[in-house]
Amino acid sequence: MLTLRGVTKRYPTGDRALTDIQLTLPKGQVMALIGPSGAGKSTLIRCVNRLVEPTQGSIRLEDTEITRLSGNALRQARRSMGMIFQEYALVDRLSVMENVLSGRLGYVGFWRSFLRRYPEDAVAEAFRLLERVGLPHAIDKRADALSGGQRQRVGIARALLQSPKLLLVDEPTASLDPKTSRQIMRLIRELCAERDLAAIINIHDVALAQQFADRIVGLRAGEIVFDGLPSELTSEILTTIYGEEDWDTTPEPMDDEPAAAPPYVPTLQGLAAGGAR
Numbered sequence: 001m002l003t004l005r006g007v008t009k010r011y012p013t014g015d016r017a018l019t020d021i022q023l024t025l026p027k028g029q030v031m032a033l034i035g036p037s038g039a040g041k042s043t044l045i046r047c048v049n050r051l052v053e054p055t056q057g058s059i060r061l062e063d064t065e066i067t068r069l070s071g072n073a074l075r076q077a078r079r080s081m082g083m084i085f086q087e088y089a090l091v092d093r094l095s096v097m098e099n100v101l102s103g104r105l106g107y108v109g110f111w112r113s114f115l116r117r118y119p120e121d122a123v124a125e126a127f128r129l130l131e132r133v134g135l136p137h138a139i140d141k142r143a144d145a146l147s148g149g150q151r152q153r154v155g156i157a158r159a160l161l162q163s164p165k166l167l168l169v170d171e172p173t174a175s176l177d178p179k180t181s182r183q184i185m186r187l188i189r190e191l192c193a194e195r196d197l198a199a200i201i202n203i204h205d206v207a208l209a210q211q212f213a214d215r216i217v218g219l220r221a222g223e224i225v226f227d228g229l230p231s232e233l234t235s236e237i238l239t240t241i242y243g244e245e246d247w248d249t250t251p252e253p254m255d256d257e258p259a260a261a262p263p264y265v266p267t268l269q270g271l272a273a274g275g276a277r
């Protein structure tokens with residue numbers, strides 16, 4: 001349903017961020033995009049909705065050749081791709097409901113949205129979505145009164161109000177604690193399953209990616225170096241993606257430290273044993 005062929009991005013500075021990316025994402029598939037800083041993950045996600053212009057290659061969403069569009073047609077195509085951001089991108093002084101409704105800005109006319117008059121069906125759907133993401137009691141709260149996890153739930157509801165065909169998710173858990181991160185990833189996964197919605201999730205946390213994605217794509221220096229199932233992600237493959245590291249050990253307490261519980265560090269072994277929290 002989403003197909004990338006030969007996508008290359010070279011920034012005007014000369015940085016080559018992506019090289020000849022070939023990728024097909026079927027309907028309903030949740031794909032995690034992992035890789036070290038600077039590997040090109042954000043660039044790839046942003047090329048799909050053309051927030052970043054690919055230098056070469058083609059991007060197709062169902063029957064629409066995204067790379068050929070401009071003006072109104074591009075705006076329309078972007079509506080079919082919901083974006084969820086690391087820093088939530090909410091308007092702090094607006095209520096939760098108004099933030100969610102802003103997901104419809106591309107549909108209602110400028111004056112209507114300026115006057116904040118949204119069609120009844122959009123308001124009804126926003127209520128349903130806020131209920132679904134677990135925020136039915138926060139509808140009238142200002143966005144800046146919410147916790148990080150609640151803000152991300154608003155971001156998810158806003159993206160879904162667009163009725164997207166595809167979700168583009170950029171480090172959704174980077175600012176969240178481990179438990180909230182898991183809840184957010186679980187929510188995204190469940191919503192994708194309920195709606196047969198495909199998602200590309202750019203994420204640094206490999207354990208979360210393994211736990212909640214159907215497929216993992218590893219980028220290194222702008223190239224795909226792994227594309228497979230979460231269960232296929234071995235230490236060797238992690239080394240191919242990120243470089244040399246001892247992936248299977250957890251830190252030992254120092255001799256003079258009390259034997260407190262070690263900090264949670266997900267390991268492949270722990271995950272295989274179902275030990276991830």
Ligand SMILES: Nc1ncnc2c1ncn2[C@@H]1O[C@H](COP(=O)(O)OP(=O)(O)OP(=O)(O)O)[C@@H](O)[C@H]1O
Nearest residue numbers: 011013015016017036037038039040041042043044
């Ligand atoms: N606007 C830009 N202008 C020039 N170079 C850029 C720009 N944005 C990104 N780059 C370069 O493109 C490469 C890929 O960057 P990108 O942000 O896509 O990587 P990333 O994998 O998302 O990194 P991170 O995990 O740190 O967010 C890097 O070398 C980066 O310096």
